Each structure stands twice: as structure tokens, then as C-alpha cells.
Amino acid sequence: MSRYVTHLEGAIDGTVLPADQLQTLHKDRPLWVRYDLDAIRRAVSPEQVARRSPTMWRYRELLPLDLEAEPVTLGEGMSPLLRCDRLAAEFGLRHLWIKDESQLPTGSFKSRGLGMAITMARKFGVQRVALPTAGNAGGAAAAYAARAGMEAYVFMPDDTPIINQLECHAAGAKTFLVNGLITDCGRLVREGKEAMQWFDLSTLKEPYRIEGKKTMGLELAEQMEWRLPDVVLYPTGGGTGLIGMWKAFAELAALGWLASDQRPRMVAVQSDGCCPIVRAFDKGQRFAEPFPNAATVASGIRVPAAVGDFMILDAVRESGGVAAAVEERGIRDWLRLAFSREGIAVCPEAAACVGALERLTREGWIQPEERVVLFNTGAAQKYPEALEVTLPRLDKNAPVNWERLLAKVHPGA
Numbered sequence: 001m002s003r004y005v006t007h008l009e010g011a012i013d014g015t016v017l018p019a020d021q022l023q024t025l026h027k028d029r030p031l032w033v034r035y036d037l038d039a040i041r042r043a044v045s046p047e048q049v050a051r052r053s054p055t056m057w058r059y060r061e062l063l064p065l066d067l068e069a070e071p072v073t074l075g076e077g078m079s080p081l082l083r084c085d086r087l088a089a090e091f092g093l094r095h096l097w098i099k100d101e102s103q104l105p106t107g108s109f110k111s112r113g114l115g116m117a118i119t120m121a122r123k124f125g126v127q128r129v130a131l132p133t134a135g136n137a138g139g140a141a142a143a144y145a146a147r148a149g150m151e152a153y154v155f156m157p158d159d160t161p162i163i164n165q166l167e168c169h170a171a172g173a174k175t176f177l178v179n180g181l182i183t184d185c186g187r188l189v190r191e192g193k194e195a196m197q198w199f200d201l202s203t204l205k206e207p208y209r210i211e212g213k214k215t216m217g218l219e220l221a222e223q224m225e226w227r228l229p230d231v232v233l234y235p236t237g238g239g240t241g242l243i244g245m246w247k248a249f250a251e252l253a254a255l256g257w258l259a260s261d262q263r264p265r266m267v268a269v270q271s272d273g274c275c276p277i278v279r280a281f282d283k284g285q286r287f288a289e290p291f292p293n294a295a296t297v298a299s300g301i302r303v304p305a306a307v308g309d310f311m312i313l314d315a316v317r318e319s320g321g322v323a324a325a326v327e328e329r330g331i332r333d334w335l336r337l338a339f340s341r342e343g344i345a346v347c348p349e350a351a352a353c354v355g356a357l358e359r360l361t362r363e364g365w366i367q368p369e370e371r372v373v374l375f376n377t378g379a380a381q382k383y384p385e386a387l388e389v390t391l392p393r394l395d396k397n398a399p400v401n402w403e404r405l406l407a408k409v410h411p412g413a
């Protein structure tokens, strides 16, 4: 363990568990990693961090790996925070940024969580991992397992985006398609554990994925000069990213690194094709009921039941935020809007956040002067199904009638 990790803590009841051994769930619920923040404050400053290389490992003291140990890394982290004035103007906003996680290894922010989880699993001697995935987690797990020389088993719904299926196989993972949802895949991993002796890397079923995803919040704070934005929009599936960022902000506040006390209102965005968290939020419940017949092109947020549901809902409520569902049928248009205005390859999940931004600005919940950050959690190019279009064709032997041809070009460009 890093010399700053003090213990693990059951998120449901605060039970203290030792951090020097492999841990999974406590009472079927996730664990927090806790640090000696006073010791970290004495050991390192933001100025020192600023001189380190631009990967998520620059926050070394706030991460669970021993300071001397080598991580399993593909160079993940320090994704750009891009100002989006053109897109902002669409919604009457002055200050909008996209934090572009599509540029990370394997094309999604999953590289942060899986890089960390596999680094820690290797430290504890794990040689075989398995996980259910809605898509990108599988790709990242396969890549980092390969990097670590570990064996990986990946289970995904049979309608997972084709690139996710192919990348897992190409990266050497034993990849299986299941005629069900991610929850069915999760059951296969759980039930296969005894026979296959693998370590279950499911979202939040081991404590370290959150710590990797937490680095999104640390980077955001550093990139905004330790002054957090007013609103963060985040596409929420299993919720580790949102939970991790909220934890990051709390740790930074405790360290005294933040320039002001103000923390962002967190918006958990889902599609109305799968919105268990939004339903629980609207009903004032702390736990979410499984969402029936989950269906959305934004596969990363097609998670009908999340073990960390209460952690997501707690964070959203504590922040003064909201859980918002957008119309599934708008996702392709929002994707094209953001991509064509800013050149940022937003994935369908982030496109849902664009939809939420449209609504929340229209309703006045977000004010024109507020500083808003939207997370692009993955690369549009990983979703050929969502981008599908029939392009006009040219005959190399025929004369071109430009007027007729241009009339065929997809409108709205």
C-alpha cells in the first residue's frame, strides 16, 4: 500500500477493513480507500505536482500504489480541458469546457479505472481477471491485462458496439458474447469464480477503480487552477466516475488545495432508455430499483442496476445537483451537434450530456454566467453503429452536377 493509505472503509456502514490484502465488497456493497491527508499535506504541494509528467500518476500521494512501485501504464491521464465557445453559444452559455477523455488509451476514460485496478491486482499477485462490460471497460481491461501479462476474461451483451467486441479479442482477452444485459454478464463472472479462480474486476466490486477515476476530478481542479466549476455533467452508468470525482473534491478540500470552498453541482445524466438513478433521484430514494428492458445506443450508460447506486445518489444530492434523463431519440443529433461545432469526437454517452445541457439551460437550472464542464468519456469512433449514415456517391465516369449533388448532402452541417 502507498504509505498514505490508512485503511479501506465499507461505504454502507463505515466498517474499517485492512488495505494490505485483496478486498472486494463489504456487505455486498463497495469500499472507500482512505488516506492520511494530513501526512499528504506535509509531503507534497500543488507546485510540486505541477512539475511532474502529465499522466494520472502525477497525483501519486493520493493514489493507492506504493510510491516506489511501477504502475501498469499506457500513459493514461491529463486529458485536455477544451473551451467550447461555439457549442456554448448554442445554449446561451459563456463558459463551457469539454474534458476530452476520448484521447486516453483505448479511447475512453475507462483506462484510468482499469489501469489502476489492474495495477493493484498485480501487486496482490492476481494472474487472472474477469469482468462484465457494457463495452469500454472490456477494451481497457483487455489492454491493461495484456500490458501486465495477465489473463483476462471479458463478458459482454451480444449487442455491444462492434469495436468493443473486436478490441477485446485483438488485445488477447478471452471474449464472450451473452444474450442478455451487463447484469447477466456480471452473474456469469460471479458464478464462474470458483471454477475459474479469477479475480472479479466488476465496477466497484474492488476498491481501486474509483481511485483511478478520481484522477479526472484531480486533473479538472488543477487545470482550472484549483477553482472548481459550477456544474459538472457526467454520463452515469455504474457511477464510478461521478463518485470518484466527488471523492477527489472532498480530498482536495481537506488538503486545503482548493482556491475556494465552492464545489460543482454534479449532474448524473442518463438516457430515458435506461435511467434507474434518475428514477430513484426523483422519488427521493437512496437505492435504485433495477431498470426493466434497458436500451440505449449510449452503451456505457446501459447499466440497469448499479452496486454503487447510493454512492451516486448521495454525491448528486450533497452537491446540490440533479439526476437527469434525456430522450434516447435525441442522442444522435446531440452527438453530431457537438462534434460538428467543436471537432471533438463526443461519444453517445457525452451526447446525452449535451442534451441535458440543452434542457438545464433552457429551464434556467444552469445560468448563462456559470462555468460548466461536460465530460466526453469516450471516442465517437468506437461507436460505428451510432454514427451510421449513407453518404452521397460520385460516379468517377460521369460529369458532376454540383447543384444536384450538394442538395443530397445530409442537411444541418
Ligand SMILES: *Cc1c(COP(=O)(O)O)cnc(C)c1O
Binding pocket: 108, 110, 135, 136, 137, 203, 235, 236, 237, 238, 239, 240, 241, 242, 300, 301, 347, 349, 350, 377, 378, 379
Ligand atoms: C463506462 C462509461 C460511462 C459510465 O461511466 P461510469 O463511471 O461507470 O458511470 C460513460 N461513458 C462511457 C463512454 C463509458 O464507457
